Amino acid sequence: MKRLVYLDWLRIIAALAVVTIHVSAGVVTDDAQDYKSPWMAGNFYESISRWAVPMFAMISGALMLSSTREITILSFLKKKLAKILIPLFAWSVIYYANEVRKDEITFSVADFIKRFATDDIMYHLWFLYMIAGLYLITPLLKILIQHAKRKDVEYFLILWLFESVFSNWLEYFIGYRFEFELFFVTHYIGYYVLGYYLFTFDFQTKWRIVMYIGGVAGFITTFFMTYHESLKIDEPLEQFWYDEHSPNVLLMAVALFLLFKSTKIGTLKLPWIGTVISHASFGIYLIHILVMQTLYEKFDFVWFDVHPLIGIPYKVVLVVTISTMIVYGIKKVPVLCKIIP
Secondary structure: OOOOHHHHHHHHHHHHHHHHHHHHHHHHOOOOOOOOHHHHHHHHHHHOOOOHHHHHHHHHHHHHHHOOOOOOHHHHHHHHHHHHHHHHHHHHHHHHHHHHHOOOOOOOHHHHHHHHHOOOOOHHHHHHHHHHHHHHHHHHHHHHHHOOOHHHHHHHHHHHHHHHHHHHHHHHHHOOOOOOOOHHHOOHHHHHHHHHHHHHOOOOHHHHHHHHHHHHHHHHHHHHHHHHHHOOOOOOOOOHHHOOOOHHHHHHHHHHHHHHHHOHHHHOOOOHHHHHHHHHHHHHHHHHHHHHHHHHHHOOOOOOOOOHHHHHHHHHHHHHHHHHHHHHHHHOOOOHHHHOO
């Protein structure tokens, strides 16, 4: 398949957004915050970045489900799962060892196996478990997709919207949801298929404009509702409006995908640094938490406190720069390169 520049652009900004989320998290979850200027800055950067992980799932779905290459199930799983399971195991070992070093946990083989099996080693590694699950069902899902018309895919997405977006919203506001058994269309499988849908089909200008407006409304809703609802609870942060399956985050993800696909923005030539970050995006995701922890623990002189409005972008650039350099160093080592596909 011809390399599409707009997907590279989406990878780049999604990688930056993921790091932004994790850098900002320390601000918005701080018990000492009083919902004034610093907290609002953290909330701004969080709100404008929450579409990032859904975007990675959408890009994967666009490429995986649209491929017409004939390949056996065994060959597909061997090829694709290796790119997920090897990094998952390797980085689980790395993060587990680092937690043992810091005396956060006590080492034992049984403890590692349990934590590895239950996704309890480092919080951001959940993404690899999710992607591995999507890859496992992809050979079956492609059979459905290849025989589906546009309306069939739309029906699938309507069911997903009902079960994983609308029902969550309903439960948040009134305390219960409709309990239909729709497991086949729940959670990130919806974003996976949505990526294929937006990638494959074209949309009239009026509908794209509606989606762009929806994306802006989604950001505004995320920002103000998170602030408004956080004031009502004892915890420093109400996280429902940050959730990847909240309607506001969904609107942002769809609007951005269509914006880069359907406008000249997505055709702009990548600068060399953009190409570097695009190729390193998966590695940046894997390593950036370790970089953040190390900077905070060992090199706090570069992790200085400054107002989050300035401090968060500065720290994001610092973490992405260091992460990218390490990723490219790892990719040059013959055996070690396997842990960052």
